[in-house]
Each structure stands twice: as C-alpha cells, then as structure tokens.
Amino acid sequence: MPKKKTKKLIDKNGVRIDGRELNKLRPIKLEVGILDNADGSAYIEQGKNKILVGVYGPKEVHPKHLAISDRALLRCRYHMAPFSVQERKSPAPSRRERELSKVIKEALQPAIFVKYYPRTSIELFIEVLQADGGTRCASLTAASLALADAGIPMRDLVAACAAGKVEGHLALDLNDTEDKEGEADLPVAWIPTLNAVTLLQMDGKVTLEEFEQLVNMAIEGCKQIYPLQKEALKAKYIAVKEEVKE
Amino acid sequence: MKSPIIIRVKQKQIAQLVSHGKRLDGRGLTDYRELQLETGVVGRAEGSARVRLGKTEVLVGIKIEVGKPFADVPNKGVLTVNAELTALASPSFAPGPPSENAIELARVVDRGIRESKAIVLEELCVEPGKKVFIVFVDVYILNHDGNLIDASAMAALAALINTKMFNYEVKEGEIKVKPGYTPLPVKNYPIAVTFAKINDKLIVDPWLEEEQVMDARLTITTDKDGNICALQKGGYGYFTTQQILEAAKIAKNKAEELRKRVVKG
Numbered sequence: 001m002p003k004k005k006t007k008k009l010i011d012k013n014g015v016r017i018d019g020r021e022l023n024k025l026r027p028i029k030l031e032v033g034i035l036d037n038a039d040g041s042a043y044i045e046q047g048k049n050k051i052l053v054g055v056y057g058p059k060e061v062h063p064k065h066l067a068i069s070d071r072a073l074l075r076c077r078y079h080m081a082p083f084s085v086q087e088r089k090s091p092a093p094s095r096r097e098r099e100l101s102k103v104i105k106e107a108l109q110p111a112i113f114v115k116y117y118p119r120t121s122i123e124l125f126i127e128v129l130q131a132d133g134g135t136r137c138a139s140l141t142a143a144s145l146a147l148a149d150a151g152i153p154m155r156d157l158v159a160a161c162a163a164g165k166v167e168g169h170l171a172l173d174l175n176d177t178e179d180k181e182g183e184a185d186l187p188v189a190w191i192p193t194l195n196a197v198t199l200l201q202m203d204g205k206v207t208l209e210e211f212e213q214l215v216n217m218a219i220e221g222c223k224q225i226y227p228l229q230k231e232a233l234k235a236k237y238i239a240v241k242e243e244v245k246e
Numbered sequence: 247m248k249s250p251i252i253i254r255v256k257q258k259q260i261a262q263l264v265s266h267g268k269r270l271d272g273r274g275l276t277d278y279r280e281l282q283l284e285t286g287v288v289g290r291a292e293g294s295a296r297v298r299l300g301k302t303e304v305l306v307g308i309k310i311e312v313g314k315p316f317a318d319v320p321n322k323g324v325l326t327v328n329a330e331l332t333a334l335a336s337p338s339f340a341p342g343p344p345s346e347n348a349i350e351l352a353r354v355v356d357r358g359i360r361e362s363k364a365i366v367l368e369e370l371c372v373e374p375g376k377k378v379f380i381v382f383v384d385v386y387i388l389n390h391d392g393n394l395i396d397a398s399a400m401a402a403l404a405a406l407i408n409t410k411m412f413n414y415e416v417k418e419g420e421i422k423v424k425p426g427y428t429p430l431p432v433k434n435y436p437i438a439v440t441f442a443k444i445n446d447k448l449i450v451d452p453w454l455e456e457e458q459v460m461d462a463r464l465t466i467t468t469d470k471d472g473n474i475c476a477l478q479k480g481g482y483g484y485f486t487t488q489q490i491l492e493a494a495k496i497a498k499n500k501a502e503e504l505r506k507r508v509v510k511g
Contacts, residue, residue, distance in 0.1 A: 095349050102346045102480075109482045186477070196484030200464065202477035203361045208498060211474050212491055219487065 009178055010167050016178070018047070022171045023217065025161070025224055030142065030232035032149045040150025042232070044142035047175055048132035051139050053146040058120035072117035076105035078139055080128040100136050101126075107140055107160070107189040107199035113153040122152060133176035134162050137187050140199065145229055149236070157229050158198060160189040161221030163214045165206055170213055172221050186211075188218035192226050257459045264456075265445040271300075271453065276496055278451045281507055283400070285408040293409025293430065297401035300453055301391035303335075306401040307384050308409045308430075312421055315371070315378040323370025323378045327356035329385040329398065336390035350480065354438065355385060355399050357476040358467035362436035365406065369431045372416060379411070381430070392453035395465050395478075399438035400508050406432050407509065435509050436475055437501035438467040441493050443483055448493055450500060464490070466497035470505065474498075 014022050026047030035041035038054035045051075061067040078101040082088050093101075104126070112122070124146070126139045140160035148154060164174040166182035179185050184204020190197055197219075206214060260270050267275060279300030288294040293308035315322060329352035331339040339345075344352075359365065370379040383405070385398045410427035442452035442460035452460060461483025467476035474494060479485065485493075 095353060098346050098349045099353050102350055103478075106480060106482055110484045191484065194484065195486055197479070197487060197490060198484045200477055200479040200485065200490065202474065203357050205361060205469065205473045205475050207473055208494055211494055215487060215490060 008167065009181060010169050010171070014169065016166075016171065018175055022169055023220070025173045025221055026175065028141075028225065028228055030145065030228055032145050032232050032236045038146075038150075040146045040148070040152070042142040042145035042149060044138050046134065046138040046141075046173075048130060049128070049135055049138045050130040051135065051142055052127045052129060053139065053142045054125045055122065055143075055146045055150040055152070056125075057122035057150070058117040058152070059123070061119065061121040066121070067119045070118050071114040072112075072119075073121040074105050074109050074112065074114065074124070075121055076101045076108070076124040076126070076143075078104055078126045078128070078136070080131060080135070084128045084131045100139075103199055103201065104136060104140055104143065108143060108147065108158055110194070110196060110198050111144065111154050111156055111158050111191050112147065113155070116153055122147070122150075131176070133174050133179040134187070136160070136199075137162050137173075137189070140189050141225055141229060145233060148233055156191050156193040157226065157233075158189050158191055159222040159225040159229060160187065160199060161218050161225055162187040163218040163221065165204060165210065165214070170210065170217060172217055184210075184214070186214045186218060188215065188222065190219050190222040192223070253455070253458065256455060260456055260459050261445050264447050264449060267447075269449065270455070275447065275449045276500065278500070278504070279453065281400075281504070283404055283507065285404050291405075292411065293405045293407075295401045295404035295408055297397050297404065299393060299397040299400075299451065301389060302393060302397045302453075303387075303389040304394070304397045304401045305386040305388055306398070306405040307386070308405050309382045309384070310409070310411055310430075311380045311382065312372070312377055313380040315375065319367075320375035321371045322367040323365070324380040325356070325360060325365060325367065325383070326380060327352045327359065327383045327385065327402070329355065329387070331387050331390070331394075335387045339387075339390065350478070351394055351398060352385065354395055354465055354467075354476065354478045355383070355402050357478075358399055358436035358438055359383070359402065359406070361475040362434040362467070362469035362473075364403065364432055364434040364436055364469075366431040366433050372414075372421060373419065377419075377421070381406075381409075390454065392455070392457045393440050393451050396438050396440050396451060399436065399467065400504065403432075403435060403437070404508050406430055435470045435505050436467050437505050437508065438465050438476070439497035439500045439504075440465045441496075443485060443489065448489060448496070450496065464493055466494055468498050468501045472498050472502075
C-alpha cells in the first residue's frame with residue numbers, strides 16, 4: 001500500500017505530532033542498578049523507547065588471544081528484541097545492529113580509563129525492548145550509567161541525543177515517525193567535561209548551515225540529559241542510605 | 247610483517263610531523279594521494295570500476311537482478327551494498343563472515359549513495375509491489391593502505407555511472423530482454439571525504455600508518471549541490487564541535503575536486 005501523508009508532522013505553530021515543541025526532548029525516565037546479576041545496569045525510557053543495559057566486568061577475556069596487553073577490551077552488543085518493533089525483527093543480529101554496536105563502543109571508550117584494567121574485558125549488553133526512534137542515543141545514555149554503576153573508573157558520563165530535519169524544520173530528539181519520514185537525522189554523543197563529541201553520524205540531506213545548527217542543537221539536548229543521568233546515579237545511593245537508616 | 251618496534255618509532259614520527267603541519271609522505275594536511283580510476287574493468291558485471299588511491303586498491307562490481315521490493319516502498323528498486331575485506335589485501339584481514347569493519351564500510355558507502363538519492367530507485371520499478379530491479383554494489387578491497395571508505399565510495403560511484411542495464415519489455419508479467427543497453431539512472435554524485443585526527447590536528451585521506459596513529463576518524467559525504475548527506479565518526483577518540491565544523495567545510499571543497507575526476511571517469 002502506498003503511504004499517504006494524511007497528517008502533517010509539524011503544524012503551523014511548530015507543534016509536533018506528539019505535542020512537543022521543536023527544541024524539546026521526550027520525557028526521560030532513568031533507573032540505575034536494576035539487574036541482580038550484572039555488575040552494573042541501567043534502564044531508560046525516552047518517549048516510547050524502553051531499553052535495558054547490563055555491564056559485566058572487568059573480567060577475564062574469552063577467547064584469550066583477544067586480550068590487549070595495556071588496556072581493557074570493551075565489548076558491546078546492541079540488540080533489538082524481536083517484539084520491539086511493529087513487524088517482528090529476526091533475533092539474529094542485523095548489519096545495522098553490528099554497526100551500532102561498534103559506534104556505541106567507540107563512543108563510550110573515550111570516557112573509560114581502559115588502561116586501569118589491562119588484559120580484561122568489559123562487556124556491555126544493550127537490549128532494546130521497545131523502539132521508537134533514537135534508540136542508539138538512548139542506549140548510550142543508559143550504557144554510560146550502567147558502566148558507572150559497575151564502578152568502572154570514568155572521566156565523565158556520556159550523554160547522547162539526536163537532532164534532525166523534519167518537513168523543513170530543525171527538531172530535537174526525533175521519534176520514530178519523524179525519523180522515518182523526515183529529511184535528516186543526526187545522532188551525537190557528548191562528554192561534557194572534555195567537550196568531546198564521541199559519536200557523530202548522519203543520514204539525510206542538509207546544508208552546511210543546517211548541519212552546524214543541528215550539531216549545536218543535539219549538544220544542547222545532551223546538556224539537558226546529563227543532569228538527569230547524574231540524578232539517576234545519585235538516586236540509587238540515596239535509596240541505599242535510607243535503607244540503612246531504617 | 248613489519249616489526250612492531252619500527253612501527254612505534256614511525257608512529258611517533260608521524261604524530262610529531264603532523265603537529266608541524268607535515269606528513270611522512272610529503273603531502274600537505276589536506277592533500278589526497280594520487281588517484282587513478284578505471285571503469286569497465288570486469289566484462290561480466292553490468293558496471294565496474296577500479297580505484298587506486300596511493301597504494302590502496304578497490305574494485306567495485308555492479309550486478310543487477312530482478313526481485314521483490316520492500317513492503318514499505320513497493321514502487322522503488324532495491325540498493326544493496328556489500329563490502330569484502332579480501333584476505334589477500336592485508337595481514338589484518340581474515341577470511342570468513344564479514345567483520346564489523348567490513349559492515350561499517352559497506353553501510354557508510356551505502357548511506358552516501360542512498361541519502362544523496364544517487365540512483366533514482368523509482369525508475370527501477372517494473373511492477374509496483376511485485377517486481378523491481380535490485381542493484382548489487384559489491385566492494386572488493388584488493389590492497390589495504392588506509393582510507394578504504396573514500397576509495398570504496400569513489401569506486402562505487404564510478405561503477406554505478408559506468409553501469410549499463412539491459413533493455414527489456416514486460417509481456418504478461420514476465421520480463422523479456424531486448425537488445426541494447428541503457429545507462430543506470432544516476433542523478434547525484436556523493437563523494438566521501440575522510441579525516442583522521444592526529445595530535446589534535448585534522449588530516450585528510452590517512453594512509454595505513456596514519457590510521458594506526460590516529461585518535462579518531464570522521465567521514466563526511468557531500469552531494470553534487472554541496473549538501474551533507476552522510477556522516478560517520480569512527481575510532482576510540484573524539485572531536486570537538488569546532489573540528490567537526492572545520493572538517494565539514496574542507497570536505498565540501500575536497501569533494502568538489504574529487505567529483506570532477508570521478509564523474510568524468
């Protein structure tokens with residue numbers, strides 16, 4: 001069936017299909033330390049996205065020949081559950097998932113003191129339970145919390161957010177419909193204290209000026225996510241403290 | 247295999263030179279290596295091209311088949327890009343299922359072609375929802391000396407421009423081949439420009455030993471109108487916003503130079 005654009009994605013007042021303004025994030029809920037067996041874990045809800053992250057390690061590397069003599073090996077698996085999208089997704093890792101696993105790993109590693117744990121591996125498992133656009137960014141936001149929860153020394157948390165172009169407007173944190181029907185999507189991961197962009201991808205078509213605006217817009221999004229991450233991390237320990245008081 | 251000690255010494259030298267605005271092979275920071283391009287190198291393929299960028303060598307072959315369209319875009323042909331890091335091209339490549347590097351390479355090349363709408367996929371539809379043409383772009387790395395992305399993207403584009411589709415007519419739902427060929431509808435020319443960050447400086451077209459020293463990598467693909475259509479950051483380092491915006495400007499200019507070479511053939 002050919003798709004019909006019955007509804008505009010952005011109305012004349014600049015309001016989006018989910019009721020947001022152009023420069024607003026979706027509601028975010030973050031929880032830390034929710035898995036029993038993992039060394040560190042986190043859960044994120046961003047809009048309709050629901051993503052669970054578990055960290056194991058530092059631990060012995062299997063197979064052994066993959067061990068690196070002067071630093072830890074960071075391994076990452078980004079995976080979408082078969083029921084996370086409209087049409088069932090085969091559970092076998094797709095090429096998209098393999099690529100995202102790679103870029104997520106490369107976005108997190110600059111924040112981790114990998115040299116503290118030579119010959120070990122740090123394993124990161126990301127399961128997308130429900131997807132609604134922008135899963136790589138939401139995964140990264142949660143993954144850096146899970147690493148911190150595992151007690152792995154880090155330079156800072158990594159916050160991630162996307163910006164994109166929808167019907168000619170530049171908008172923050174695209175949802176699934178906006179991502180699919182919009183003109184461009186630009187995910188960014190950012191380390192605040194280093195002012196470092198550690199993930200940068202884009203597909204779509206934008207001018208040089210729009211590109212500059214999108215990069216800045218995405219970083220502004222990251223700046224809003226960062227305090228939420230810190231709060232979520234603290235919340236876990238405040239809960240423990242209160243438990244001890246009782 | 248080269249001795250790792252020599253590599254260490256050389257790596258230090260490469261990094262120091264870059265901070266003085268120089269490179270080991272005498273290039274400027276934003277100079278490409280010599281580019282050689284040949285098209286129509288494989289007769290069996292509908293289109294093909296070989297690109298040599300310095301010592302990096304890439305062969306791309308295009309095959310076209312009839313198949314079913316994706317359900318969500320029933321009136322469009324299908325584009326499939328695959329990359330093979332052949333084990334003969336480098337001691338670091340092994341035979342077997344595609345590595346994450348091969349997948350990333352294929353997907354970055356794919357993104358440039360797809361997002362710039364280089365191929366008019368609507369024109370590859372035979373019967374909406376039932377029959378379309380599938381364009382297979384197979385990237386073969388024959389020698390690895392760094393910057394596989396740019397070389398592969400250029401070879402893929404040159405091969406697509408070189409591609410001739412057989413003429414056909416549809417009789418009772420069946421495709422009948424007619425004599426003669428028409429070129430593939432290629433309407434845009436995406437060019438990838440890859441940067442490496444070494445000692446906090448940006449260089450373009452890193453060769454293998456520079457890739458071993460670099461902190462991070464950034465590929466910016468621009469189309470014929472100077473729009474940015476694909477981006478990919480790689481490697482375990484990072485970029486500042488300023489570096490990214492500087493790179494985007496350089497990429498646009500460099501791509502214009504390269505595009506003239508590739509489109510002319």
